[in-house]
Amino acid sequence: MSSVPATTVVDQVRRAVASVDDPEYPGVSIADLGLVETIEVEDGSDGPVAVVGLIPTFSGCPALDMIATDVQHAVTALTDVRDCDVRWLSGPVWSTARMSPAATASLADQYTVVLRRKDGGLRCPVCGSDDVAVQSDAGPTRCRAIAWCASCRNPVEVMR
Ligand SMILES: [Zn+2]
Known part of the structure; x- marks a missing residue:
């Protein structure tokens, strides 16, 4: 042993x-x-x-x-x-609050994936604009939706 x-x-x-x-x-x-x-x-x-x-x-x-x-x-x-x-495990339920600041930053910087803020708003990870609108619920996976930034016109993935 x-x-x-x-x-x-x-x-x-x-x-x-x-x-x-x-x-x-x-x-x-x-x-x-x-x-x-x-x-x-x-x-x-x-x-x-x-x-x-x-x-x-x-x-x-x-x-x-x-x-x-x-x-x-x-x-x-x-x-x-x-x-x-x-x-x-069936609980506790995962939420974006469990993500570390490093993970949140990596997703934004490397994958242009953003999380919804508590108020439901979105911030573009590319240019920082708040003018981001979800265009379609048909994201690349069921986990994510595609949004477009009206300011820099980059596609942004939104983590549900
Ligand atoms: Zn932008």
Whole structure:
């Protein structure tokens, strides 16, 4: 049996999980997006089993299967972990408030994805104008809508 303290293994698992990027936004980790809720390490019959509780961001997104697979690969690569069990939690409900400032900035800078402000307004990530209007609910995925900035005329994706 491993003599590594459980807390150290949890830290290793936490770092491994944090290294997983969202498949739709390479460079933005699922930890920064606020998906990671619980990380536990249980004693399995063959060794430590990591149990990772994730919160689905945008219900119905096909990326969820990819995320679960990526997390399993990253965590089971750890020498102190025998297996990894990824569970999608039904609560708490994900909201854009769970995103880190770094993730919010990365989405705006690299992907021109913006979040709705609390007042429902939008700000163009390209030019900073508030004159952004959602044109269609038919975004590239069900997670997002396409908006247009009337000031710089760039398309902007709006995260629901
Ligand atoms: Zn603009």
